Amino acid sequence: MASSSSSAPDSGSLVAGHYNDRPNVDVHQREESKILRLKNFNNWTKSVLIAHYCKRDYSVLDMGCGKGGDIQKWGLAKIKEYVGADIADVSIKQAQERYRDRPPGYPATFLALDCYSVRFPIPAQFITHPQNIFHPMSPYISLHSSFRQNSLAPLLPPNQTFDLVSMQFCLHYSFETEAKARQMLTNVTSNMVSGGWFIGTIPEANWIVKRLRGVPREGDPALPEAERTEPLKFGNSIYSIRFEQPEPFGKFGCKYWFHLEDAVDCPEYLVHFPTFQSLASEYGLELRLKTGFHEFYKTMACESEFALLLKRMKVYDRGESMSEEEWEAAGECYAVFIGRSFLRTRVSGVKDSARAFGVKDEFA
Numbered sequence: 001m002a003s004s005s006s007s008a009p010d011s012g013s014l015v016a017g018h019y020n021d022r023p024n025v026d027v028h029q030r031e032e033s034k035i036l037r038l039k040n041f042n043n044w045t046k047s048v049l050i051a052h053y054c055k056r057d058y059s060v061l062d063m064g065c066g067k068g069g070d071i072q073k074w075g076l077a078k079i080k081e082y083v084g085a086d087i088a089d090v091s092i093k094q095a096q097e098r099y100r101d102r103p104p105g106y107p108a109t110f111l112a113l114d115c116y117s118v119r120f121p122i123p124a125q126f127i128t129h130p131q132n133i134f135h136p137m138s139p140y141i142s143l144h145s146s147f148r149q150n151s152l153a154p155l156l157p158p159n160q161t162f163d164l165v166s167m168q169f170c171l172h173y174s175f176e177t178e179a180k181a182r183q184m185l186t187n188v189t190s191n192m193v194s195g196g197w198f199i200g201t202i203p204e205a206n207w208i209v210k211r212l213r214g215v216p217r218e219g220d221p222a223l224p225e226a227e228r229t230e231p232l233k234f235g236n237s238i239y240s241i242r243f244e245q246p247e248p249f250g251k252f253g254c255k256y257w258f259h260l261e262d263a264v265d266c267p268e269y270l271v272h273f274p275t276f277q278s279l280a281s282e283y284g285l286e287l288r289l290k291t292g293f294h295e296f297y298k299t300m301a302c303e304s305e306f307a308l309l310l311k312r313m314k315v316y317d318r319g320e321s322m323s324e325e326e327w328e329a330a331g332e333c334y335a336v337f338i339g340r341s342f343l344r345t346r347v348s349g350v351k352d353s354a355r356a357f358g359v360k361d362e363f364a
């Protein structure tokens with residue numbers, strides 16, 4: 001893996017800086033976004049995942065929780081308690097404010113920390129007095145560290161467990177290196193109950209690579225000059241993806257720049273799904289499902305409650321839906337995954353339709 005020069009900011013700082021700088025828009029500004037329906041669709045997908053897999057009284061860890069966009073969704077699921085962690089400390093503060101402004105009915109803890117970095121010695125105060133920073137009955141607590149605190153488990157009380165860990169639109173940043181992916185999985189699993197759920201959304205690497213292979217080569221004499229595209233770049237008026245290196249790609253560090261109008265502009269990494277699956281199994285997780293948003297939508301929108309939600313969340317509104325360009329940027333570019341920690345004891349009560357989708361190989 002190529003290492004960055006000492007003067008260049010590390011990718012974690014770049015990502016944190018990008019998300020910290022994103023303005024916290026109010027409802028009215030949000031309504032004006034060019035990609036409002038795409039955002040609503042992404043929120044619908046997350047709502048369906050949460051409604052389907054999260055049961056009443058679950059303890060939830062939301063890793064990469066950002067500005068707390070899912071706080072109300074967890075409230076609707078009637079969870080027992082919540083821990084949200086994110087590398088972007090400004091986002092964490094905004095999540096706390098959101099929580100405080102509209103209390104969702106469960107106690108929450110918010111932590112500003114890099115959940116993917118390689119473990120290094122943990123400051124003694126967090127090991128000897130973890131109770132100082134975790135008070136389940138207090139509404140919100142922030143740990144904002146000037147050092148980089150990397151391991152989640154020591155920050156939680158020894159008996160803290162999670163029934164469900166959610167990673168929405170954020171896991172792929174950990175595929176920069178194997179060490180980061182492993183640290184991410186350590187944090188996902190270290191406090192997870194047997195039979196706990198692991199749900200999330202990631203870029204659909206298989207589709208991205210196929211799309212890249214379809215980009216006309218630079219200087220293709222068969223094309224008129226105006227149509228000769230930048231090599232290694234594709235997209236539409238809403239999003240673009242630009243790779244720095246051509247294939248072959250390795251399992252980690254497959255970097256591309258993702259630009260989504262009005263939302264994202266930073267380096268991301270392909271998640272090679274078979275690698276993710278085999279790594280996860282080392283941490284006691286079985287990844288059961290990976291399916292593109294389109295397919296997930298087609299399956300889940302058949303259930304009447306989720307079909308109604310499409311309207312309520314204004315994915316369809318006054319006869320209008322997403323544009324084709326928005327569909328490409330959301331429906332094709334992203335996938336849902338579902339995992340479960342190996343069952344040591346049988347649990348029941350969750351309807352599991354994951355197997356119906358099957359798991360596909362990446363870069364096939």
Ligand SMILES: C[S@@+](CC[C@H](N)C(=O)[O-])C[C@H]1O[C@@H](n2cnc3c(N)ncnc32)[C@H](O)[C@@H]1O
Nearest residue numbers: 064065066069086087088114115116168169170
């Ligand atoms: C696209 S946002 C998604 C936020 C939220 N999950 C949602 O769906 O609204 C991606 C988030 O991943 C966070 N992130 C990226 N790298 C991280 C890391 N190393 N540790 C914790 N959070 C990280 C970013 O700061 C950002 O808030």
